[in-house]
Structure formats: structure tokens, C-alpha cells
Amino acid sequence: MSLRKIKVPKKVLIITYYWPPAGGPGVQRWLKFVKYLPEFNIEPIVYIPENPNYPIVDDSLVSEVSKGVTVLKQPIKEPYRLASVFSKKSSKTISKGIISEQKKQSFIEKAMLYIRGNYFIPDARKSWVKPSVAFLSDYISKEKIDTIITTGPPHSLHLIGLKLKESLGVKWLADFRDPWTTIGYHKQLKLTEASKLKHKALEKQVLNTANQIIVTSFTTKTEFQQITNKPIAVITNGYDNEKHVNFTMDNKFTLSHIGSLLSKRNPVILWKVLRDLVKENVGFSKDFQLNFIGSVSENVLNSIKTCGLSDCINNTGYVSHKEAVVFQKKSQILLLIEINSEDTKCIIPGKLFEYMISNRPIIAIGPKDSDVEKIIKETNTGNYFNYTDYESLKRIILEHYIAFQNKTLQSHPIGLQKYHRKALTESLSKLL
Known part of the structure; x- marks a missing residue:
């Protein structure tokens, strides 16, 4: 009588900046992928900054991190902390993506936008690339990991994937939660022509080096198809089963x-x-x-x-x-x-x-x-x-x-199942 062979889970390294206790929408995507990937025989290993400067914090999300998942942490230098010495309000709002109208910008805000746009390409977390590559190169070799995922923004994390791909030859999936050079606030960063060209060059290099591109929208896929012939998959964000919450409908x-x-x-x-x-x-x-x-x-x-x-x-x-x-x-x-x-x-x-x-x-x-x-x-x-x-x-x-x-106000949705986080994770697992 033969014993059934147990399939060993595939290890995948996920490189992300946003992770609990980070708040906001950026953290949800990979928090949920990590939750469901083990059901498709994939073991996620998450790499994050040890001392991040998150613009929004939500401690309640810490309890949603899957038990037993390996989370690696390395220190990061955060320019927004230094910027807050000069203007705490401006540094916090800029890090959230909230930029004042040009005519209402203070001198400090204008200066910070210029410095952010032209001295921190592609973004303020660029200094994390080199130490991350050094640490992860050793870890990937020891753990025999052959697949990595980077998710941006911040798009500097894709540069970590780029270096690891070039040096180790790992399979690399680059996940774009937002576009790079066409995202709305990009035009507000007071970029010089040289800086614009550098952003474009880095974007093109990433898109043409990764084995697989993942985007969250159909329009971004069309946009990226003008830059690369690499395969591009659309995996949108989605919803998960929420725990029961007590609420009473608003009277107003x-x-x-x-x-x-x-x-x-x-x-x-x-x-x-x-x-x-x-x-x-x-x-x-x-x-x-x-x-x-x-x-x-x-x-x-x-x-x-x-x-x-x-x-x-x-x-x-x-x-x-x-x-x-x-x-x-x-x-x-x-x-x-x-x-x-x-x-x-x-x-x-x-x-x-x-x-x-x-x-x-x-x-x-x-x-x-x-x-x-x-x-x-x-x-x-x-x-x-x-x-x-x-x-x-x-x-x-x-x-x-x-x-x-008349107390009849509600929606009547159809076909939502394909947007469930588990269904979306299944699509991701097929790419892995």
C-alpha cells in the first residue's frame, strides 16, 4: 500500500512597505493575499521595514495578521521624519498624498515637494533598496526561495526586486497597486525634465525585467502594454468576509x-x-x-x-x-x-x-x-x-x-463573488 506523497508548500517572498499597524487601503491587499495563499499550498514570507513612518496607523489590523506567517524586518531611514522637524503638518499631509493647490502652498511645502520629487527618485524610501538587497540576497540563498513579489507604491520596492532578479535570477512578480509616472500627484512634485526622464527610465526597466506584472485595473494594463511585452495580469482589490459588527441604520x-x-x-x-x-x-x-x-x-x-x-x-x-x-x-x-x-x-x-x-x-x-x-x-x-x-x-x-x-433604500448587487479575496488569491496562486 503506497503512501500519498505530501506536497511541500512553495515559499514565496513578499516585499512590501505597508503592513499592520499601517492603516489605509494600501495594507489590505497583501494582508489578505497572505491570509489565503496557504490554502493554495503557498507559504508566504513577508519582508517589511522595522521602523516605518506610516502616515496612518490602525492597531486593530495587527490581529488580522495570519498566525505563524514569517515576517522579516530590517531598519529603514525615513526622510519624512527629518522633514517633520521643519514642518510637521506639511510632511504628514504630503506623505498621505494630500497636496495643497499650488497657489495656496507655503514656501516650505513647495520646497519639500521639490526635494521629494527630484532628490528622492522614485520616492522617499529609496535608501532602503541597498540594505534590503544585501539582507535578502543572503536570506533567499539560505532558504532556497525562487520566487519574489514586490508591491508598490512606494515604487522603490520594485528596485529591490530588480536588483535581486539581476543578481540571483529569481522569478519576480511586480505588483502595481497604483501607476508609477501617470499617478495624479506625480505632476505636483515639481519635477525637472531630468527627473521625469529618470522616473520613466526606471519604470521601463522594471516593467521589462520582471517576469510578470500585476496591476489592479484594466486601464493600467493598457498603459503598461505600451511600455513592455511582459505578461500583465489584472488582479483587482476585493472584499473579505467581515466579522459580525453591531450597528443601527442612521436615522438621518x-x-x-x-x-x-x-x-x-x-x-x-x-x-x-x-x-x-x-x-x-x-x-x-x-x-x-x-x-x-x-x-x-x-x-x-x-x-x-x-x-x-x-x-x-x-x-x-x-x-x-x-x-x-x-x-x-x-x-x-x-x-x-x-x-x-x-x-x-x-x-x-x-x-x-x-x-x-x-x-x-x-x-x-x-x-x-x-x-x-x-x-x-x-x-x-x-x-x-x-x-x-x-x-x-x-x-x-x-x-x-x-x-x-419609505424605508426601502438598499442596493441589489449581482456577481460579486469573483471579487472575494480568496477568489483573487486563487488567481494570484496560478501566476506563482
Whole structure:
């Protein structure tokens, strides 16, 4: 009688900057992949900085790290810590990606943006590349690891993968959670022509050296196909089974935005629609509330103030992921706002997928023909509008308000299963 051969799990090294207790959407993607990879006979080993300077911290996520997973840590030099000596506020907001309008930037902010853009290419974590390569080269050889994954931003982590690929010949998968040179804030970094060319050259080198490229959106895939012939797989972000949370639906007609609202992520058309509904409908004016859960730029708050809606705002600020889930479930409507630009058509915020399973209607505003528009329509989870759709936006909000009054307001999603984190991890496992 023959014994069944036990298949030894394949070891894969994952190089990431964001890891609990980091908060925000960047940490969720690989936290969940690591959770499910063992079910596909893959043993993830995670490499992270020992002393990172995370702009957002969420200690509740530490408990979600898979028990038994190997986590390697090495020190990192963080320029944002030094920058905070000169301006704590500017360094913190820039590290979050919140950049003031040019005409409102202080001298210190302008100087910091110039230094960040031209002296730290591709980003402020570039000094971690050399020591990481030295440490990991030894570790990979000792542990006989033949596959590595880098995930960015920060895109400097792809340079670690590049060096390890060149020196050890490992299989390398480069995961892009966001684009590199076409991401919205890139144009605000006051780059010289030489710096722009250097970014482009590094991007091209990474895309043409990695064995496999992974992106989170269809538009980014199309963009990268103009630069490389290497295989590119789209694996979006997704949702996971959330632990049961106790909540009571809001009594007010709440429109809630969860996450950061950057200065250019400012849909003035929405504020005007809400202003007009408040003026025209007494019931609406009494019931309406605008919730902001996360960082909001002064530019956005000033636009809302100009529309006379300041008294309708509940500005909660950043909360833990668990608390954010509660807000998603108890809000009447969930807002998803993106900058109105060609460059943002590829952005699919991670929170979209959590929104989709919340049973609440989504109102999304962004550029025409975006990937978000495609997913929302495909899953029947809400309505998508451009920055000029005043009449249709007003009509849908009013329809939702009537449904709220009749206690029938909810979403009716279809085909969400393929966006479950386990299904997405299965797609990743096939590439490994």
C-alpha cells in the first residue's frame, strides 16, 4: 500500500512597505493575499521595514495578521521624519498624498515637494533598496526561495526586486497597486525634465525585467502594454468576509465618504446639487447629513462652505478599519469620489469592493469611462456620474431620498463573488 506523497508548500517572498499597524487601503491587499495563499499550498514570507513612518496607523489590523506567517524586518531611514522637524503638518499631509493647490502652498511645502520629487527618485524610501538587497540576497540563498513579489507604491520596492532578479535570477512578480509616472500627484512634485526622464527610465526597466506584472485595473494594463511585452495580469482589490459588527441604520439621510478627499477630489457639482435640494425640500434639509470619515483637504471644506452646507457636515476624521465597516453598513448612501482626469480612469479604490457588499447604494463621481464606472455598472451596486451630470445626479439623490422615507433604500448587487479575496488569491496562486 503506497503512501500519498505530501506536497511541500512553495515559499514565496513578499516585499512590501505597508503592513499592520499601517492603516489605509494600501495594507489590505497583501494582508489578505497572505491570509489565503496557504490554502493554495503557498507559504508566504513577508519582508517589511522595522521602523516605518506610516502616515496612518490602525492597531486593530495587527490581529488580522495570519498566525505563524514569517515576517522579516530590517531598519529603514525615513526622510519624512527629518522633514517633520521643519514642518510637521506639511510632511504628514504630503506623505498621505494630500497636496495643497499650488497657489495656496507655503514656501516650505513647495520646497519639500521639490526635494521629494527630484532628490528622492522614485520616492522617499529609496535608501532602503541597498540594505534590503544585501539582507535578502543572503536570506533567499539560505532558504532556497525562487520566487519574489514586490508591491508598490512606494515604487522603490520594485528596485529591490530588480536588483535581486539581476543578481540571483529569481522569478519576480511586480505588483502595481497604483501607476508609477501617470499617478495624479506625480505632476505636483515639481519635477525637472531630468527627473521625469529618470522616473520613466526606471519604470521601463522594471516593467521589462520582471517576469510578470500585476496591476489592479484594466486601464493600467493598457498603459503598461505600451511600455513592455511582459505578461500583465489584472488582479483587482476585493472584499473579505467581515466579522459580525453591531450597528443601527442612521436615522438621518446620510451620504458618507470613507477615505481621504484630496484637494482635487472635489466634486463641486455634488455640493451644488445638495445645496439646491436643501433649499427646495424642507424634509430633505431636516434629514440630510454629509459624513466624512477620513482626511479632508481644506479646499474641499471651503467649497462645501461656499455652498452653505457646513452645518450639514459630520467630519469624523480617520477611524480604524473596523469602525469604517460600521459606517459603511449604517450609512444610507456611500460616496466614491475621484479626480476628474484622464490619469485617474485607472484608479479603483480598495474601498469600492467593501462598499459593494455593504448593501448600501453607491454614488460615484469621476472621469468618464473609468474602470470604477465599469465595475459599478457590471455589479449593479450604484450609479456613476461625471463632473457635469447635474440633472441626473440630482434626480438619483432625490429618488434615494424618497426610498429612504419609505424605508426601502438598499442596493441589489449581482456577481460579486469573483471579487472575494480568496477568489483573487486563487488567481494570484496560478501566476506563482
